Amino acid sequence: MASATVTAKSEPDRRRSRGSWLPGTRLGRLIIALNLLGLVILIGGALVLNELRRGLVGARIDSLTTQGELIATIIDRAATIGEPEPSMDGQYAAEILQMLSNPRSQRARLFDAEGRLIADSDWVADRVEWKTLPPARQRVDPGTFSLDLQGRGPTAPKASGEAGLAREVAKALKGDHQAGMRVGDHGARVVSVSIPIQHVQAVLGVLTLEASDVDEIIARERAALIPFALIAVSVTLISSLLLNRLIAQPVRRLARAADSVRLSRARAISLPDLAKRDDELGDLTRSLEDMTHALSERMDAIESFAADVAHEIRNPLTSIRSALETLDLVTDPAARERLTRILHQDIQRLDRLITDISNASRLDAELSRESPRPLDVGRLLSDVAGLYQETAKPGDIDVRFVPADTLEPIRVSGREGPVGQVFRNLIDNARSFSRPGGEVRVGLQASRGQAVVTIDDDGPGIPEENLETVFQRFYTSRPKGAAFGGNSGLGLSIARQITEAHGGIIRAENRTGPDGEVAGARFVVSLPQARS
Template sequence: MASVTATAKADLPGAPEPEETPWRPWFRFGGSRLGAFILALNLLSLLILFGGALALNEWRQGLIEARQESLTVQAELLGNVLGELGISRGVPTPELDVGEAAKWLRDNFVPAGQRVRLYDINGLPVIDSYEVTENIPGRILPPARPAGAPVPADLIKKIDRDAEHKRLVEAEVAAEVERALAGEPQTTVRRNESGDRVVSVSIPIRHVRQVLGVLTLEAGNVDEILDDQRRALVPFALVALAVNLSASLLLHLFVARPIRRLSAAADQVKLQRARAISLPDLEERKDEIGDLARSLESMTDTLSTRMDAIERFAADVSHEIKNPLTSIRSALETLPLVKTDAQREKLTNLLQQDVRRLDRLITDISNASRLDAELSRDRPRAIDLNRLLGDIVGVYETTMRPGEVPVRLERPPHGLKVVGRDGPLGQVFRNLIDNARSFSPEGGEVRVVLEEVEGDLPIRIRVEDQGPGIPPENLETVFERFYTSRPKGAAFGSNSGLGLSIVRQIVEAHGGRVTATNRADAAEGGAGARFEIVLPATPPAGRRS
């Protein structure tokens, strides 16, 4: 089996937090390296796409503003020149000389991609650069139709739409010129007759302060530049798409597929009755998938161990129950054959003894089988062992009958606390005390000692008796289920052999250890058995438990 991750370890009271490999803080998001990796990839793709879109929008707005500013400067320059050169002489009121203005525009100013129109004081068009030069943009006309051929309906609709659009454009231009005749320069972005976006600037032509007309200057290559920029955005979109695809692929390879493998392994455990999950390549990973794989393996390994324990427990229970049942059956079969009352009374006593033994077995087996559920149900809390042991020993003192072995408690003046469950821990101490009293001779004494020692498990409890002790070869065997070794004269069947097994199970569930030794110190009252329990203490304030 691979090593078990810290997340799969038993949740022992007072156990320290599992140590993790240190990572740089910026690499983790919410404590998850895998989450930070996924988040970074998705944010990167979105930032690339949004950054490109924002850059294009800002550049488009800057382009329009720059064109408007450039056209405004050009229009003001042309307006000043026309205001000086294109004026009719010899009239009382200054007027625009249309011929001179047209000649000057044709010879000096017809830049490519721009259109110049001149309007008189009444807003009527007098000059159009498309009419005084050969630089007239347009589209290639379709081939001529044969004479007398009917005009297609869709062509008629198109002509009507073009005429309506041209009328709307002329209305917009007329409104723009009218506002400029009022003396205020106008800058707009609109569509021309061909449907292209144009930047238009209308400047009033003045002679001194007299408005002589309006000069309209248009630049119609804005859409071409914007199309170029849209095409420039394509690489951003492709890079963002590639990053997203890579992220999806990585998520599939490093998250989806491993989870599917874990799911398939779990189904295999269910369907094929396998005992554990083992995926070494996933367990070596250092992210959450590796933690999950190790946790699942630890969980299934624990379940497998528990199943083996249940099987052994069931076999032991069956064996132990069959013994008194066999004795009862034999006695019942023999009872009709006895001849005397003395023999009948002997068989009856044997039957009663076996019934009591069977009742004790069933009670202890029931308690042992419920122990795991009780340990998982109760919430651990800080327990003062001074008070708990004092209460338990006090009960023995108040209920002790003449001739029974007394129990003496030795404890420090200050309290010693442990994180655990008072019910199961009380059962541990009662089992050990009862076991020690059953082995103690008449006039003996059971001593319970609570003390604090150095080490990882600083709390130690010793339960000592003055009995015959434990054979050296059985110092570990006594903790096995259904093991009994009673002194001569003890009532047969009064012990089930589960008491010390339950003690070890409860102590280990609390993160401690229990051992059995023999003492042979005359100063301590002669020979006898000693059971020693060590437990972790309650962590100091400020430390996580």
Template sequence: MASAIDTAKADAPQRRQAPGRGWRFPGSRLGGLILALNLLSLLILLGGALTLNEWRSNLVEARLESLTSQAQLLAELLSDGGVTAGDPQPTLNPLLASEALLDVFIPQGQRARIFDGDGFQIADSYVVSSRIDGEPLPPALPADAPPPKAADGVTRSETRRAQADAELYMEVAAALEGQPQSSLRRNELGDRVVSVSIPIRHVQAVLGVLTIEAGDVDETLAAQRRALIPFALVAVAVTLLTSLLIHLFVARPILRLSSAADHVRMQRSRAISLPDLEDRKDEIGNLARSLETMTATLSDRMDAIEAFAADVSHEIKNPLTSIRSALETLDLIEDPEKKARLIAVVQADVRRLDRLITDISNASRLDAELSRDAPRPVDLSKLLGEIVTVYETTSKPGEAPVRLIDRLEPSPKGGRPRGVVVGRETPLGQVFRNLIDNARSFSPPGRPVAVILERAEGEALPIRVRVEDEGPGVPPENLETVFERFYTSRPKGTKFGGNSGLGLSITRQIVEAHDGRVIAENRTGPDGGVTGARFTVALPEPR
């Protein structure tokens, strides 16, 4: 048996396939990269803020512990240092309390105050040490301008002092209940201070409260803000780097693809080719490969259209030349019999030309029809049965009969028929009609044409339709060229001009559009002789 020719793979261009997809950020690699870089900058800033906030909290807690220890020690010294007076109910002596504060070392930046049992201040380390409590002077005002006042008519300084006194009084009042107090509040200058208030006891009686406050909190917070600056700068740098990477890896490649598309549109090239972008494993690489494949396909389609136009021109010129020659000769012939034969030739060429133009029109509309018709399940058993029935009812005496042989096993009850493919019913019907018409044109009168529907288990394209005839077969060297456009080589004795040479070409185009293939081969008998031709259409199963 002659070797079968797989025409679906003939002259098929090799396209660059997209690389396999590994794990990636849901939906987009670039999206994941952009999100990761932006989150990185935010995490740097957030991490710096959390770190410094933790450091600030630890620092304030450590300061409070240090002041508490210092205040407790000083309160015991005051309690045992003879600053009480009166019997049997002792009270704090303001003079002795002031002298005690004068004798005790109070570090720079700290302030110690003593309050009696009623919450009145009786001693202040700033006073006994001759320290002057002041604040920066405000900007100079015009001579006739009134001093700035708050909403109730008092100055801002007076308002701050009142608020500071109220917070201090609340802390002292709580300490007079017998429990040490600590807080972070503002003093009369508006500065934040760490304050500790310790009860001064005589045995179990609370005689007063010792308050020590440190005013270096603002300096600590300023240092904290300065420490946050490097984190902010790093976050800004990461954001700028992210923007630069987006520009380099997203914006510029897209601009290059746009420029390449404009280049193709201006007809300076036939296809987009950007190898450095096509090798990328992200969406930009997918886009570049898709554009390259698309433009290459369009270029191939343009080449095919040009070749088709050239073939059409050549095929139309043959009958036109024959008609023109016959018409020029017609007036020179006197013999009625010869003139009748010449007129018959002209009529045959006209019919051939009409058939040729019809087939060319069908071939040129094929792509548009395939794109407009949405694929749907097609039962080949039913489709082939309807086609064969039409041939049986319209067959004329002497024409080759058509027989359908359905070798598919019955489908399970309620299951999908075993001969179903996903495709377009009208083009598929045209495929089988073309093959049947071709087989009938080569079959001897009265000899049947068999249409066989079967399955090839284990094959990538398991559904097979074979059209077999008992004609002279196909020359082995033409098993592939029979699918080329305008191939019309026929055996001797066959009527010339009965075919346009487009039927099998259209068949191959439709089958390949359905992800199938069509092959041609010769049938042989026991003695090795050719007994006919066989055309096999292989189609995939629905997924």
């Protein structure tokens, strides 16, 4: 059974040549890029705002440190009393702190050398807050509020902010400048600096400055992050819609087209707009179209083959029926003998037809079942020719193998059974046309990466107009006097089908003698050599 040869339309070399900084295929790169774009925008915005927040907090610490060092220096110069053991005049230091007004968002507190609170900017009576005030705090007399510098927390009502302040003041009383973020009295985060007030080496107290607008800064940062988040969400949404349009919908169309082929018994899928796409879906569409077209051609070939089989089988059956109907009416022994010979010939022809039809119908399955492997063509031809020589009967045409004039074996990639069937079919055809006493010669040569096998006979040759038609199914034109029913007309067709399935070609030509007359027919089979 002949099968259609389909030329693949894929372009692997061109696709490999497409350079890109992203790995994968075209649609794969598109999916990666679109999904990463929104994430990159969001991460980029977060990093930018994070750097902005760090800069703002650092600037606020620097500002508070500069201001605190100035106030601490003034208090040291103006409120230090006692020699040789200096101390700080708490009341005067508190007045100095009250005179040095602070911004509304800042709070200043002054502690003595024992960690007792002696001044707080929130105690200033004439200060007007421009924002909503926190719950009112009662004024604490300097003598009643102190910090537990051993880490047990404040003696006033306990709060996490006071505990953090106590640790900060305790470290500052050791002479170390403290700066950073911590929790304030009301649970809000504050930027705080604690600067020791030193006279020479003696620590007279600690000045603590706090900026309570950190939460406002963070809130503004979060608000600034919203546009980035919205952009990221928008990009993700757009990319999802784009991927749905570029991938999901075309795949759905392909599925519906495949269902249409299955349900309406159509022969092929046709989606020209998708086939024009230069990506994986375009490759898939073209492959599906090629596959369905190949299946359609295969179905046409099966229908044509079935029609040819029915026609070829009908002829011997009609002849057998006519002979049987006539046999009962004929009384002449010679006529009955002729009818009997006709019956034997028709039965032989029918048997030959059924055998070759069975071989042809199994050919596709055999070709797909076995994987190609390297074959030594010289050894295979030697075995085939040796089998004919061993089974030859008196009067049979001799088969002689002429090996290649090279020491290296000539190998092809193929299936040993089908390739051997090609040579057997050609040899059988050559023997059937050879004259009595003739010879069939099988030659092998390597030429330009091809293994070239020739099968020569000593028959009458092939008419020029039939050099191609001899490979058609059931073509059985034979010279006068040839045995009737000895051929089915499928041998050469099967040989071409197998050869083309292995990437080779087969052709027929005539040999001429020195006088220019036709000396016989020659069949040439070219198969690609296997790569070493």
